Amino acid sequence: MEVGLAHLVPQGSADYVEASRPFHAATAAAAAGQEPLDLATSEGLETARSQLTSRPPDPRAVEFIASAGGREVPVRIITPDKRQTGAAFLQIHGGGFYMDSASRSDSQNARLADAVGVATVSVEYRLAPEHPWPAASDDCETAATWLVAAGESMFGTSRLLIGGASAGANLAMATLLRLRDRGLVESFVGAILQFGAYDLSGQSPSGRQYADEWFIQAYAGHVSDRTIPDLSPLYADLRDLPPALLLVGALDLLLEDSLAMAARLSAAGNDVDLRVFPESPHGFTSLPTTMAASAWSGVEAWVGERITR
Secondary structure (H helix, E strand, O other): OEEEEOOOOOOOHHHHHHHHHHHHHHHHHHHHOOOOOOOOOHHHHHHHHHOOOOOOOOOOOEEEEEEEOOEEEEEEEEOOOOOOOOEEEEEEOOOOOOOOOHHHHHHHHHHHHHHHOEEEEEEOOOOOOOOOOOHHHHHHHHHHHHHHHHHHHHHOOOOEEEEEEOHHHHHHHHHHHHHHHOOOOOOEEEEEEEOOOOOOOOOOOOHHHHOOOHHHHHHHOOOOOOOOOOOOHHHOOOOOOOOEEEEEEOOOOOHHHHHHHHHHHHHOOOOEEEEEEOOOOOOHHHOOOHHHHHHHHHHHHHHHHHHOO
């Protein structure tokens, strides 16, 4: 396992930390003045969803219905602007299983598509609490199964990647495990896992850091044993999975979960690259900071290596 602290992973990260501090300070000050929302109420949930920062959709994004195994799920597809497609990337958005959407990932997906020549497929999975587990896992498996079958005909490549952030990283791992157990994981050459929540049971030291978060009850409160791998991939048999790149900030509540998952993936014999970024909070890769830009440059380089081997 490669373990990278950001002062190693990019060069000169002290400059990135210094440049990012004003943004983080302003964000923290704004958050300190806000009253917490009661997400257990319909009004609080609606307000939380409406407060997500607006991001313009990419005009190239195509909405498509992916079908497999008698199930269907909407996806958004962005293909490289001027480069040949060398792989297809199944992207799973975050949002605590209860908010966000595929379209809000357009800008990052378009950047990745153009930088390294991958077609991005973002899953519009169903959200909790209206649709608790296993709805999101089923939708992601449907999209992945469709991509395995249709990648060559739609994008001219059978080389695939998968990834997600926060709840999306949990779903990416759960999807890989489902595909592996069905003998369908061989086409995946890499997984990009950003600050994932890998233990929804709250039984591990890392999972106890966020065991009281509302999203767990919304998504999996009806499940008596939340150590099952489809909910908590940290407890899974993690053998025979594709190479994984894990990114997390040193100030992230989910830092220990990423460290635990990286250790377990490595112990199972997988290729693991863990990168911890100083003074970076949860979700830092989506923020307009130099640290986020540096992290994404590293992701692009890592993906480029995976799809040119």
